[in-house]
Amino acid sequence: MGILLSIANVLKIIFGQIELVLAIVVLIGLLLQKKKPIDIVMGVVKAYIGVLILKQGSTLLQAPYKPVMEMIKTAFGISGVITENYSGMAAINTAIADLVTIVPLVMLFGFLINILLARFGPLKVVFLTAHTMLAFATLTVWMVHWFFGVEGPMLLIVCSLFCGVFWTVMPAWTYKYSKPFVGNGFTLGHISGMAAVISSRIGMLIGRYDKKNPVLHDEDEDAEEKAGKLSSLTKLFNDSTVITCLLMTVVLAVGCLVAGKEAIQQAAGSANWVVWMLELGGQFTVGIVVLLTGVRMMIAELVPAFKGISDKLVPGAVPSVDMPVFFPLAPFSAILGFLGAFLGEFLGFFVLMAIGSPVLMIPGIIATFFDGGVAGVFGFKYGGKKSAFISGLAVGLIQILGGVIFTMTTGMDTLGATYGNTDFGSSMMLLSLLMKLLGNVWFFVILLVAIYVLACVLLKKQFAEEK
Amino acid sequence: MLKVNTVCINGMGSSLILKMTVEKAFKELGIEASVSHIDAGQFKGCHPDVCITTPALAKNIGERPGMILITTKNFTDKDAMKEKLKEALHL
Numbered sequence: 001m002g003i004l005l006s007i008a009n010v011l012k013i014i015f016g017q018i019e020l021v022l023a024i025v026v027l028i029g030l031l032l033q034k035k036k037p038i039d040i041v042m043g044v045v046k047a048y049i050g051v052l053i054l055k056q057g058s059t060l061l062q063a064p065y066k067p068v069m070e071m072i073k074t075a076f077g078i079s080g081v082i083t084e085n086y087s088g089m090a091a092i093n094t095a096i097a098d099l100v101t102i103v104p105l106v107m108l109f110g111f112l113i114n115i116l117l118a119r120f121g122p123l124k125v126v127f128l129t130a131h132t133m134l135a136f137a138t139l140t141v142w143m144v145h146w147f148f149g150v151e152g153p154m155l156l157i158v159c160s161l162f163c164g165v166f167w168t169v170m171p172a173w174t175y176k177y178s179k180p181f182v183g184n185g186f187t188l189g190h191i192s193g194m195a196a197v198i199s200s201r202i203g204m205l206i207g208r209y210d211k212k213n214p215v216l217h218d219e220d221e222d223a224e225e226k227a228g229k230l231s232s233l234t235k236l237f238n239d240s241t242v243i244t245c246l247l248m249t250v251v252l253a254v255g256c257l258v259a260g261k262e263a264i265q266q267a268a269g270s271a272n273w274v275v276w277m278l279e280l281g282g283q284f285t286v287g288i289v290v291l292l293t294g295v296r297m298m299i300a301e302l303v304p305a306f307k308g309i310s311d312k313l314v315p316g317a318v319p320s321v322d323m324p325v326f327f328p329l330a331p332f333s334a335i336l337g338f339l340g341a342f343l344g345e346f347l348g349f350f351v352l353m354a355i356g357s358p359v360l361m362i363p364g365i366i367a368t369f370f371d372g373g374v375a376g377v378f379g380f381k382y383g384g385k386k387s388a389f390i391s392g393l394a395v396g397l398i399q400i401l402g403g404v405i406f407t408m409t410t411g412m413d414t415l416g417a418t419y420g421n422t423d424f425g426s427s428m429m430l431l432s433l434l435m436k437l438l439g440n441v442w443f444f445v446i447l448l449v450a451i452y453v454l455a456c457v458l459l460k461k462q463f464a465e466e467k
Numbered sequence: 468m469l470k471v472n473t474v475c476i477n478g479m480g481s482s483l484i485l486k487m488t489v490e491k492a493f494k495e496l497g498i499e500a501s502v503s504h505i506d507a508g509q510f511k512g513c514h515p516d517v518c519i520t521t522p523a524l525a526k527n528i529g530e531r532p533g534m535i536l537i538t539t540k541n542f543t544d545k546d547a548m549k550e551k552l553k554e555a556l557h558l
Contacts, residue, residue, distance in 0.1 A: 129480050186484075186543045235527050240476055241508045296479050300504070303483050319543060322480025328521040328540040 015101060019051035022104040022298060029305025043301040050298030057291025058090035062417075064283035067267040068252050069416045071259035072360070079413045080255060083403060084364025085135045085191070086291050087417035092142045095415055099141055099151065106137040106159045111306055113164025117452070118314045122460035125175060126310040126317045127167035127189045130299035131292075136191055137163055139419060143432065146411050148441040158441055165448045169455040170423070171320035173197055176462055181216050181329065181381050188374065189320025195371040195422035198398070199337075199378040199391035206390060207383025217384050219330050234331075237338055237369065244288055247365045249281025255362065256280070288366075323370045330377045336385065337376020337392035341368045344396020352404060359413045361400045367420030371395050375422075398425035405429050409436055469493075469500040472513050474520040474528065478506025482520075485542045489519055492548040496558065517555070 014020045026047040030040045065082050072080040082088075093100050111133070118124050127133065140159040144150055150158060170193035177200035178187045188196050203209065207217070236243055256264045256277045268276035310317055327334040345363045352360055372392045379391030402425025403418065409432040412418040419428075438444050473489055475482035482504035493500040505513060507524050518528060522538045530536055535555050541547055552558070 128484065131479050185541060234523055238476055238524055238527050239508050240506070292477065292479065299479065300483060304487060307487055319484070321484045321542065322475075324475050324477075324481040324521070325484065325542045328523065331521075331523045 015105075016098070018101045018103060019048050019055075021101060022051050023048040025104045025108045026298075026301045026305070028108075029302065029309075033305060033308045047298045047301045050294045050296070050301075052294070053297065054291055054294030055093070057086075057287055057289075057294050058093050059287075060290055061087055061090050061284060061287025062094065064280040064287070065252060066416060068255040068259075068280065071263045071267060072255060075259040075263060078357075079359045080362050080416070081359055081407055081413050082364050082417040083361045083399065083420040084366055084417065085419045085421065086288060086295075086366075087364065088412060088415070088419040089135045089138045090287075090291065091412075091415035091417040092138050096142065096145060099145055099155065100138055102156050102159070103134065103137045103141060105156055106140065106163055107133050107302075109156070109160035110137060110163025110167060111309075113160060114167045115310055115313055117164060117168045118310070118317045121168070121452075122456050122463055123168050123172040124314065124317045124463050125168060125171040125187060125189070125320050126306075126314060127171060127320045128303060128306055128310075129189045129320065129322045130302045130306065131295045132190050132322070133163070133167070134295065134299070135419070136166065142412070143410055143435065144441070144444075147432075147435045147439070148444065150441050154441070158445060161445065161448055165452045167320075169452060169459075170194075170427070171318070172455060172459045172463075174320075175318060176459060177378060177382075178326075179462055180214065182326075184318050186319050186321050186325060188323065188326065190323055190374075190421065191419070191423045191428075192323060192367070192371045192374055192421040193423060194398075194426040195374045195391075195395045196378045198394060198422070198426065199375040199387075200382045202391045202394055203379040203382030203384075203387040205383070206379075206387040209382050216381050217330075219332055219380075234335060237335065240366065240369070241285060241289060243369065244365055245281055245285040247281075247363075248284045249278060251362055251365070252280040252284065253277050323374045326377045327373050330380045330388075333376040333380030333385065333388035334373040335376065336388040337374070337379065337395075338369055338372040340389040340392025340394075341372025341375060341396035341399075342392075344393040344398075345400055346396075347393075348397045348400025351401065357404060359404055359408055361404050361407065361418070363400070364420045367399060367422075368396060371399065371422045395422050398422055400425070402426050402429045406432050409433055469498065469517060470515040471500050471502040471517045471519065472510060472515040473502060473504045474507055474510050474518060474524055475504070476507055476524070478504055478509065481542055482506070485519060485539070488543055488545050488548050489552075491545050492552055495545075496549060496552060498552075498556075 023044050027044050030043045069080040114127050140162045144158050171187050171189045174193045174196040175187040265273045345368045375391040375395040376388040380388035406424045406429040407413050407418040473482040473485040486502050486504040490502050517535045519537045525538045537555050
């Protein structure tokens with residue numbers, strides 16, 4: 001009995017440390033791939049260090065924006081919320097540090113559910129964008145805990161099911177729209193699947209898309225020339241460090257200025273208030289870069305393992321991958337989409353100000369930039385250039401105006417940061433409202449199953465044609 | 468052994484997927500290569516033998532003496548990648 005108890009205690013301690021849990025998950029993955037011992041040691045150590053770097057990045061990231069949010073709160077009584085996934089994830093990691101340790105297991109089991117559903121169900125997609133899986137798994141832990149107050153094994157099971165269903169249904173839905181111009185090589189696997197779906201619908205509307213006689217748009221030489229004219233802009237957009245730093249400097253400085261000089265000086269302490277204010281964006285970017293370095297190290301070991309497992313168990317499945325793989329398919333439209341999304345996001349921001357919303361979504365740039373690109377590509381393919389821009393605009397507006405409802409429903413506004421992608425302003429927003437309405441974890445499990453079954457009925461057609 | 472970099476904007480998702488495709492292509496061609504993925508910003512400090520990326524990012528990177536620059540629009544098509552590698556490496 002004594003030995004059993006101490007084993008249980010050791011396990012409890014190990015599973016209380018997210019870096020150890022992830023190291024174990026990666027170890028299993030590498031063993032399954034029958035890697036050489038030296039590769040296993042290297043992989044496990046890198047994943048372990050990756051999570052430790054990620055933790056440091058989370059702290060660094062929150063330091064510059066938290067004082068700004070506090071200033072705004074004291075000055076106007078409004079909760080400012082940074083709309084950016086990794087900021088949201090970092091905030092959750094700090095807020096429920098003892099619960100998020102299960103996140104690597106949620107990722108693993110969520111992925112396995114995705115594999116099982118693809119193997120035995122009609123929706124043959126596997127989700128391979130691991131940094132998104134990490135961010136999303138963290139969010140499910142927050143949401144399920146927030147709405148239903150569940151902890152322990154039940155939290156793990158429900159979150160894994162949540163992830164597994166989401167990672168199967170959303171890519172299957174985007175596949176419906178990506179297949180006509182990409183084929184079955186890949187589809188979009190991200191928490192911005194709705195950006196693709198909505199943009200395609202907008203494109204169809206504007207371009208008067210005829211289902212019986214489908215015409216897809218292709219960029220001509222002309223567009224390439226135009227893209228050449230915008231090359232300095234493209235260059236800027238293609239370096240996320242620079243664009244994050246420039247825009248976040250502006251966003252955070254404006255945030256400071258509305259609170260007034262005295263408030264800034266107080267927060268800055270003995271430092272010069274102008275310099276302090278202008279360096280916030282830089283500090284934020286440092287946090288993002290460090291955090292992403294950690295994420296990159298950790299997922300570099302996970303993705304090949306996931307890919308190996310899926311190749312073996314579900315050979316014909318469509319891999320769902322990250323957003324930028326779509327940009328080369330219509331590069332000029334991707335830029336149009338970015339521009340539209342920026343405009344939409346700032347319009348949304350001013351709408352919130354104008355109606356006096358108690359929660360103010362502060363544009364977080366990164367999601368705008370990638371989702372805008374996806375919106376541009378899908379909008380263009382179905383409806384031409386005009387719809388590339390309009391789709392971007394719509395996506396930007398959804399991220400802010402739908403996102404604010406999501407943020408308030410899920411209580412993320414209490415954290416000072418929320419998730420930014422389009423799904424959170426659309427599908428996840430509806431889901432969060434339903435979760436609030438249901439109020440019971442078992443009803444939520446039934447809802448997840450129902451969503452999966454419904455998706456199977458509606459979406460299985462495009463997978464059936466392949467055989 | 469060839470040193471190869473796959474490059475995307477963030478150096479996380481797409482370049483990692485591309486890396487796996489490229490690794491498989493090299494393996495089937497029987498060429499030993501060490502492939503690593505990286506973001507466009509950090510790539511400035513890298514000096515690989517081969518760089519594989521999208522046409523848009525290739526413009527940022529630019530041609531460099533002694534480096535073979537390959538562009539692709541499809542990140543998952545292993546056979547197309549094999550052809551591109553064959554052509555670029557004069558096999």
